[in-house]
Amino acid sequence: MKNRSLVSINDYSKEEYLKILDIAEEFEKNPKQNIFEKYVVATLFFEPSTRTRLSFESAVNQLGGKIIGFSDASSSSVKKGESLKDTIKTVANYSDLIVMRHPLEGSARFASEVSDVPIINAGDGANQHPTQCLLDLYSIRKTQGKIDDLHIAFVGDLKYGRTVHSNVIALTNFKCTFHFVSPTELKLPSAVKRHIKESNLEYYQYTDLSEVIPKVDILYMTRIQRERFSDPMEYERVKNAYILNGNMLANSKPNLKVLHPLPRVNEIDENVDEMKQAYYFQQAKNGVYVRQALMAAILGVK
Amino acid sequence: MESKKLRTELVVSALENGTVIDHIPSKNVFQVIKILNLDTFDNQILFGTNLDSKRYGKKGIIKVKNKFFEIEEINKIAIVAPSATLIVIKNFEIIEKKPVEVPGIVDKFIKCINPNCVTNHENIHTRFTVIDKDAMKLQCHYCEKTTSKENFIFI
Numbered sequence: 001m002k003n004r005s006l007v008s009i010n011d012y013s014k015e016e017y018l019k020i021l022d023i024a025e026e027f028e029k030n031p032k033q034n035i036f037e038k039y040v041v042a043t044l045f046f047e048p049s050t051r052t053r054l055s056f057e058s059a060v061n062q063l064g065g066k067i068i069g070f071s072d073a074s075s076s077s078v079k080k081g082e083s084l085k086d087t088i089k090t091v092a093n094y095s096d097l098i099v100m101r102h103p104l105e106g107s108a109r110f111a112s113e114v115s116d117v118p119i120i121n122a123g124d125g126a127n128q129h130p131t132q133c134l135l136d137l138y139s140i141r142k143t144q145g146k147i148d149d150l151h152i153a154f155v156g157d158l159k160y161g162r163t164v165h166s167n168v169i170a171l172t173n174f175k176c177t178f179h180f181v182s183p184t185e186l187k188l189p190s191a192v193k194r195h196i197k198e199s200n201l202e203y204y205q206y207t208d209l210s211e212v213i214p215k216v217d218i219l220y221m222t223r224i225q226r227e228r229f230s231d232p233m234e235y236e237r238v239k240n241a242y243i244l245n246g247n248m249l250a251n252s253k254p255n256l257k258v259l260h261p262l263p264r265v266n267e268i269d270e271n272v273d274e275m276k277q278a279y280y281f282q283q284a285k286n287g288v289y290v291r292q293a294l295m296a297a298i299l300g301v302k
Numbered sequence: 303m304e305s306k307k308l309r310t311e312l313v314v315s316a317l318e319n320g321t322v323i324d325h326i327p328s329k330n331v332f333q334v335i336k337i338l339n340l341d342t343f344d345n346q347i348l349f350g351t352n353l354d355s356k357r358y359g360k361k362g363i364i365k366v367k368n369k370f371f372e373i374e375e376i377n378k379i380a381i382v383a384p385s386a387t388l389i390v391i392k393n394f395e396i397i398e399k400k401p402v403e404v405p406g407i408v409d410k411f412i413k414c415i416n417p418n419c420v421t422n423h424e425n426i427h428t429r430f431t432v433i434d435k436d437a438m439k440l441q442c443h444y445c446e447k448t449t450s451k452e453n454f455i456f457i
Contacts, residue, residue, distance in 0.1 A: 008446065083424055083425065084420070084424050085424065085425075102420075103418075104418055104419065104420040104423055104424075104445075105416060105418050105419050105420065105444070105445035105446070105447065106419050106420035106421060106442065106443075106444025106445035106446070107420045107424075107444075109420075109443065109444045110420050110421075110424065110426055110444055124420075124445075125418050125445070126418070127445055127446055127447075128446070191448065
């Protein structure tokens with residue numbers, strides 16, 4: 001993985017991302033090491049994403065690396081009309097690795113083609129966010145002891161949720177059974193279902209959340225956004241149907257964990273937070289270890 | 303029989319040296335001209351459309367004098383005219399005759415349908431992988447979205 005960009009989850013093989021999860025486990029045991037001392041990491045956030053940026057920057061800082069960059073495009077030369085190519089080529093002169101978030105789909109792929117240093121895609125529009133996917137795989141493996149043979153439910157906006165799409169595609173490398181819970185308007189696109197069929201795996205679709213809870217090992221919740229609905233009435237009708245509260249977990253399997261990419265709005269009631277099934281804050285913490293592992297592998301120090 | 307032979311003579315073989323692109327769907331002739339940038343050529347070019355064809359009912363044909371295309375160049379037209387046949391003529395004789403092939407990669411000449419794709423905002427040549435040759439579905443190398451035949455816009 002040394003010097004290789006990570007733009008899309010498919011850029012790395014299953015073996016390669018399992019290797020990253022193994023390295024992340026080492027960092028979880030010992031997250032503060034001085035192994036990035038010689039390196040400068042650029043974090044270029046052409047659109048704000050405080051959570052993702054802080055996670056990357058915390059990962060670099062804990063390993064003793066230096067950070068340059070910007071947290072939103074209004075404070076960069078983009079505002080003066082500089083092309084993406086010129087911004088990337090310039091920053092590549094100043095850094096060993098570029099982490100970028102950009103509102104346009106395909107921007108990270110393009111950057112990886114013009115940059116002399118590797119690129120990590122921290123989200124390109126609605127397309128890919130591979131480190132989220134890696135930290136979700138890490139969280140699944142960590143809580144279940146394996147990724148194979150699990151029943152995994154995805155709940156909420158499955159049509160536009162890029163996290164759901166990349167997770168499903170990554171999980172088709174493992175022998176998982178999928179359960180999809182969403183309003184009819186926000187069902188998983190057939191292009192993503194095709195990956196499941198090609199892998200000879202099974203999936204089931206539901207509109208009722210409570211029905212799926214006793215069946216699964218992982219309950220992956222996502223936010224349903226009002227602006228995704230062409231009919232605002234339809235949003236009002238469905239918005240409360242996909243809210244998880246503590247009572248609903250009464251019949252869950254003992255090993256069930258609830259995941260969420262965060263930020264949460266109201267789709268998980270706060271009364272779930274203190275229950276043993278709640279894992280979403282630990283999941284966010286795992287993001288730091290996984291990003292440390294990925295950057296260490298790309299920089300060639302692990 | 304006699305008249306058909308005559309037509310073949312007129313349409314195909316009346317070229318001393320050059321390339322004939324035959325069996326183009328009539329409605330796609332002008333697209334093929336655009337894709338191959340024939341409008342910028344100085345060579346003599348003859349084209350016809352809505353000609354009678356035994357195989358297709360109606361067809362179009364393009365003849366370019368003294369021009370021999372690279373295979374990559376000619377395969378581009380398979381995107382809009384997969385039934386087309388390429389005929390290479392030297393000294394009034396057919397040297398080569400073969401169907402065009404849909405390429406695996408499509409570079410530069412089709413616009414990505416996704417308005418939020420980076421290729422529609424920065425100065426970048428488009429690039430697609432052909433993921434379905436029959437339905438002619440192209441996946442953008444950059445944004446990974448699919449553009450299908452009915453949405454093709456030529457750059």
